[in-house]
Amino acid sequence: MGRITVLLVDDEREFVDTLAERITMRSFDTLVAYSGEQALSMIESTPPRVMVLDLKMPGMGGVDVLERVKAEHTDISVIILTGHGDERDQTLVMDMGASGYFQKPVDLDVLVAKIMSLK
Known part of the structure; x- marks a missing residue:
């Protein structure tokens, strides 16, 4: 099996960029989204195996994103990090x-x- 793709979703850019670097060093492929809307758009083109999702974001919050992912992409595991x-x-x-x-x-x-x- 190939590397696990992890989508990190957080509006705190410095935090999520640093987390992406650290997770990539652990042999994961990482994608980063800075908003709920961006995350949902990315899932359509590159579905991850795991999503690490912040709850409190401007615009579409984590609860709304989680609801959409679970309704439309049941194979994606979602971890909340808040x-x-x-x-x-x-x-x-x-x-x-x-x-x-x-x-x-x-x-x-x-x-x-x-x-x-979760893999």
């Missing part, structure tokens, strides 16, 4: 089909282990 979530958010997104939920800052080894468990 700096602003709480237990209600965690319960909501897990009930909606998210494969994982982590608070920022996340330990990279923990995130990579979760991604590996």
